Amino acid sequence: MARFQSNNGSQLSRRDWLRLSAAGVAGFSASGWLETLAADTANHPQRRHSCILLWMNGGPSQNDTFDLKPGHANGGPYKEIATAVPGIRISEHLPRLAKHMDKMVLVRSMSTKEGDHGRASFLMRTGYLPQGPIEYPSLGALVAKELGSDRSELPSFVSIGPYRFFNPAAYGAGFLGPTCAPLIVGENGVPTPGQQGDNNYEQALKVQDLDLPRDVSPRQAEARVQLLQGLEERFVMQHPGVAPLSHQTAYNRAVRLMRSAASRAFNLEEEPAALRDAYGRNQFGQGCLLARRLVELGVPFVEVTLGGLNGQVFGWDTHQENFNAVKDLSQVLDPAWSTLMEDLKVRGLLSSTLIVWMGEFGRTPKINPQRGRDHFPNAWSTVLAGGSIQGGRVVGRTSPDGMSVADRPVPVPDFLATICQSLGIDTMKMNVSNVGRPIRIVDKSAKPIQEILA
Amino acid sequence: MRFLWRGLSLCGILSVGLIAIPLRADAPPKPAGPPKAQAGAAKLDAQQLASQIDFYIAAAWGSKGVKPAPLADDAEYLRRVYLDLAGRIPRAMDVRDFLEDPNPSKRQELVERLLESPNYVNNFTNVWRALLLPQVNNQQVQFLIPSLEAWLHPRIKENVSYDKMVREILTAPVSANAQQMRRRSSNKRPDPTPTAFYQANELKPENLAASTSRLFLGVKLECAQCHNHPRANWTRKQFWEYAAFFSGIQPQGQGNMMAAPEMSERRALKIPGTETEVQARFLDGSEPNWESGTRTRAALASWVTAVDNPFFSRSAANRLWAHFFGVGLIEPVDEESEENPPSHPELLNELARQLIAHEFDLKYLIRAITSSQTYQRSSTVTDPSQNEPRLFSRMAVKGLTPEQLFDSLALATGYGEEGVPNPRVDTLGLNSPRAAFLAKFSSQEKRTEVQTSILQALALMNGQFVGDATSLERSRTLAAVADSPFFETPGRIEALFLATLSRKPSAEELAPLVKYVSEGGSKNDQKAALADVFWVLLNSAEFMLNH
Numbered sequence A: 001m002a003r004f005q006s007n008n009g010s011q012l013s014r015r016d017w018l019r020l021s022a023a024g025v026a027g028f029s030a031s032g033w034l035e036t037l038a039a040d041t042a043n044h045p046q047r048r049h050s051c052i053l054l055w056m057n058g059g060p061s062q063n064d065t066f067d068l069k070p071g072h073a074n075g076g077p078y079k080e081i082a083t084a085v086p087g088i089r090i091s092e093h094l095p096r097l098a099k100h101m102d103k104m105v106l107v108r109s110m111s112t113k114e115g116d117h118g119r120a121s122f123l124m125r126t127g128y129l130p131q132g133p134i135e136y137p138s139l140g141a142l143v144a145k146e147l148g149s150d151r152s153e154l155p156s157f158v159s160i161g162p163y164r165f166f167n168p169a170a171y172g173a174g175f176l177g178p179t180c181a182p183l184i185v186g187e188n189g190v191p192t193p194g195q196q197g198d199n200n201y202e203q204a205l206k207v208q209d210l211d212l213p214r215d216v217s218p219r220q221a222e223a224r225v226q227l228l229q230g231l232e233e234r235f236v237m238q239h240p241g242v243a244p245l246s247h248q249t250a251y252n253r254a255v256r257l258m259r260s261a262a263s264r265a266f267n268l269e270e271e272p273a274a275l276r277d278a279y280g281r282n283q284f285g286q287g288c289l290l291a292r293r294l295v296e297l298g299v300p301f302v303e304v305t306l307g308g309l310n311g312q313v314f315g316w317d318t319h320q321e322n323f324n325a326v327k328d329l330s331q332v333l334d335p336a337w338s339t340l341m342e343d344l345k346v347r348g349l350l351s352s353t354l355i356v357w358m359g360e361f362g363r364t365p366k367i368n369p370q371r372g373r374d375h376f377p378n379a380w381s382t383v384l385a386g387g388s389i390q391g392g393r394v395v396g397r398t399s400p401d402g403m404s405v406a407d408r409p410v411p412v413p414d415f416l417a418t419i420c421q422s423l424g425i426d427t428m429k430m431n432v433s434n435v436g437r438p439i440r441i442v443d444k445s446a447k448p449i450q451e452i453l454a
Numbered sequence B: 001m002r003f004l005w006r007g008l009s010l011c012g013i014l015s016v017g018l019i020a021i022p023l024r025a026d027a028p029p030k031p032a033g034p035p036k037a038q039a040g041a042a043k044l045d046a047q048q049l050a051s052q053i054d055f056y057i058a059a060a061w062g063s064k065g066v067k068p069a070p071l072a073d074d075a076e077y078l079r080r081v082y083l084d085l086a087g088r089i090p091r092a093m094d095v096r097d098f099l100e101d102p103n104p105s106k107r108q109e110l111v112e113r114l115l116e117s118p119n120y121v122n123n124f125t126n127v128w129r130a131l132l133l134p135q136v137n138n139q140q141v142q143f144l145i146p147s148l149e150a151w152l153h154p155r156i157k158e159n160v161s162y163d164k165m166v167r168e169i170l171t172a173p174v175s176a177n178a179q180q181m182r183r184r185s186s187n188k189r190p191d192p193t194p195t196a197f198y199q200a201n202e203l204k205p206e207n208l209a210a211s212t213s214r215l216f217l218g219v220k221l222e223c224a225q226c227h228n229h230p231r232a233n234w235t236r237k238q239f240w241e242y243a244a245f246f247s248g249i250q251p252q253g254q255g256n257m258m259a260a261p262e263m264s265e266r267r268a269l270k271i272p273g274t275e276t277e278v279q280a281r282f283l284d285g286s287e288p289n290w291e292s293g294t295r296t297r298a299a300l301a302s303w304v305t306a307v308d309n310p311f312f313s314r315s316a317a318n319r320l321w322a323h324f325f326g327v328g329l330i331e332p333v334d335e336e337s338e339e340n341p342p343s344h345p346e347l348l349n350e351l352a353r354q355l356i357a358h359e360f361d362l363k364y365l366i367r368a369i370t371s372s373q374t375y376q377r378s379s380t381v382t383d384p385s386q387n388e389p390r391l392f393s394r395m396a397v398k399g400l401t402p403e404q405l406f407d408s409l410a411l412a413t414g415y416g417e418e419g420v421p422n423p424r425v426d427t428l429g430l431n432s433p434r435a436a437f438l439a440k441f442s443s444q445e446k447r448t449e450v451q452t453s454i455l456q457a458l459a460l461m462n463g464q465f466v467g468d469a470t471s472l473e474r475s476r477t478l479a480a481v482a483d484s485p486f487f488e489t490p491g492r493i494e495a496l497f498l499a500t501l502s503r504k505p506s507a508e509e510l511a512p513l514v515k516y517v518s519e520g521g522s523k524n525d526q527k528a529a530l531a532d533v534f535w536v537l538l539n540s541a542e543f544m545l546n547h
Helices: A014-020 A033-043 A117-126 A139-147 A198-204 A218-238 A242-259 A261-266 A273-279 A283-296 A322-346 A412-423 B046-062 B074-086 B092-100 B106-115 B118-132 B145-157 B162-171 B178-185 B196-200 B205-217 B236-246 B296-304 B310-325 B345-357 B362-371 B402-413 B433-440 B454-462 B464-469 B476-483 B489-500 B507-518 B526-538
Strands: A050-056 A080-082 A089-091 A104-110 A157-160 A183-185 A301-306 A353-359 A380-386 A393-395 A405-407 A430-432 A438-440 B268-270 B277-279
Touching: A050 A139, A050 A283, A050 A322, A050 A412, A104 A405, A104 A412, A139 A157, A139 A301, A139 A412, A157 A283, A183 B454, A198 A283, A218 A242, A218 B507, A218 B526, A242 B454, A261 A283, A273 A283, A273 A322, A283 A301, A283 A322, A301 A322, A322 A353, A322 A380, A353 A412, A380 A412, B046 B345, B046 B362, B074 B092, B074 B106, B074 B118, B074 B362, B092 B489, B106 B118, B106 B362, B118 B145, B118 B196, B118 B402, B145 B178, B145 B196, B162 B205, B162 B296, B162 B310, B196 B205, B205 B236, B205 B296, B205 B310, B236 B268, B236 B277, B236 B296, B310 B345, B310 B362, B345 B362, B402 B433, B402 B464, B402 B476, B402 B526, B433 B454, B433 B464, B454 B464, B464 B526, B476 B489, B476 B526, B489 B507, B489 B526, B507 B526
Parallel strands: A050 A301, A050 A353, A104 A393, A157 A183, A157 A301
Antiparallel strands: A080 A089, A104 A380, A353 A380, A430 A438, B268 B277
16 A cells, blocks of 8 residues: 655554554553543444534635635646545645545535634634624534533543634633533643744643642542632632632532543553654644544544644634645645544544534635735635545535635534534524523524435 | 714714713613712812712612622722732731721722832733733734833833823834844843834734724724624724824834834825725724824824823723723723613713813722722622622622732742732743743633633642642741741631631631641641641632632
């Protein structure tokens, strides 16, 4: 089997995969603890679905990834390549993904009206516009509520490497409350002491301060926590509100995480080096590996942000030098995502794990004078893969110049409803919002894209 | 400069004229008449304005059957006012002294003392810096923080009037050569200048337009950059006409932080993506009197800070209100619109009027707010009617900024020298404990809804800072309390409460803690058990919040 090296991530041959996966179910780690926990989860007949969101911060260019316009003035320099599905062609810089097209659905007709990073992020991530007093929860929090369990040791919503500055509320639990708030690791844009560039993802992807200090015994820690809980209870009762409750909840969840074996999910050094190479030795690639481990342990929603390289935080926001930037980003995205799908498949998890690829909007088909593309919500692409999605299809079509949707426009509620339905979530279910009004998980006008759902 | 209203349709609340009492057609009936001073006519001193605040707030309760929370006791008030003014909790001995002081005017005198303290200057330097440079995570901008703080610090110390400070920011020279940039980035003696504000906005007219409008006028224009604003009535053309005031500023090259020499009389620009060129116009549609030699940004500065610019004075009053109450009279503070009117319109107008009459002296407004009964309400909930934050019938629980949290922790644990570390030192040493701590606690949410994350909880529970502070070997405060021959166990616990929560423990709290310590905790060691109690206090919500 051919094997080619790319800048980030070497490809694993089929023999490598077989060697790495024992009995085709789980990989191996030094101690075997992960398999024990994971095997229980993976093989459980009642296993619920999980979702991995690959969030492309800044707005990824559709005409240079999944919806090329070769031969048109708007086309740009990239060539199209064939994929595993005849008739579907994508960017030459995503060759390994091309081989997985049978598992993927390209939605080429996303159409929204929001061209501002903050508003658009909020819309895509919650399904609603940021207006008025209602604090809409992000998709991760919604999925955590529906598919997560209060008893689980790991939080049900994990966010890897987010950049929240444009709209912090788009990354939160909103009115669902602090129990659905994400555990965040590797937050971009927050400098970690001593960290430079991409290679210090090792520290970034760990949960800091998880272990007790050396001079504190577990017994002493237990006694302290009990005393603290007493004090907290009284304060929260006399001061009802978000801030005190969030404090109490965070501490309770932190203690639970400390005590759990599942927190070892963050020890990526337990994975074979060859597999880590295949994902790509950078924050996004290793973040995808971490996502696989978390999903293996039953975490229902994990998002991994690809914001950029070398500490950049919205690298897809290519107002200038679009083509160099997108090529570099593609060379990180391609190995990470394709390895993720292979890895999940080998462990029998792909059919129960939905992968969503999206950003806040697309980019202008017309190339600007700085060889860049600007914000463009009119007609752009998202991708769904795995889970119960019937892959190997394209939904919708844009005009030859890419400026508008020519067939089957997909508004945000429809897209999110498709995600929910694939995960087994009832979209018409209501949650009570912070103003007392019940709010549906997805707007009631939403129609899931039936033709791609099983 | 007369303020023109042509084309301005912000909301029916603002009216034409200099100091008129605004009325909306559907406004609630005016209350019987304010006590003491005749609203709208006189210049009120701080006490009189405090009474006005209480009057307007209470007027809104009557029809809703709201029962306000009782006034805060001395301990609650002391801690709150220290955090709001000085940016840190009081020292244990300050707590003891204040609680024992029989002087009936001690609360006001406390405010005066704090307003003259160096901590006040540090705190508000941080507050303004955070407003002007919200995105301190940008590495390049971080290097310019010292120069901005060096510029803010003396002005806050001398209580320079707010309008003067804003004029200076709006007209600050931006072009710099490499040597000047290096001097501004210097940690030791940085050149004081507010130009970091310009760099943080990437020297782009559209970013400067959005930021200045939001910060100084309380108007959020951003959406109008690309199309007509969906909610307010700003058009795309108006946005760019306002941005044209900054059209003379250009970066030296692509993505360059250094500004090219400014074309200070340029006042037109092309709307990007179009061939339309627009001339600089104020938000109300009027134009400055373009005499020859008028520097464009100077003209903008005059308009923004004009005495009859209601946006400016209302926004200033509202921001200061939000600082003390956690929630503005207009909330969100930078989005006044027809859908987001002030909760107490007459009060906001009165605050704005008095601020103008006192020549934008922020300390005056601070005195008025902190003397009001509204500010002095307890934050404990005693009646369900107190749950609506915009009625101000109780004080809201507010989060601390990362700086306030660190400085309070440092004080409570005796970290560093006696007194509060100078915030200008070591802020950039990315490996310093303070910087590492601040990075983990960057605040992003609304202050009354601040969230604690799991990572923050872990950092406080297991992190080195609190670990050192609760170690008998390494912590000065703990050692002093544990080893002091003057205390018995109850006294020791009380000392820890005073150092952290700035109050004495209640009888119900004290009994189980005394028992725990006397029995030696988990290690059969009374001193270790005391360390546990200290750990608990430092990790409590009550410590981490401003209430």
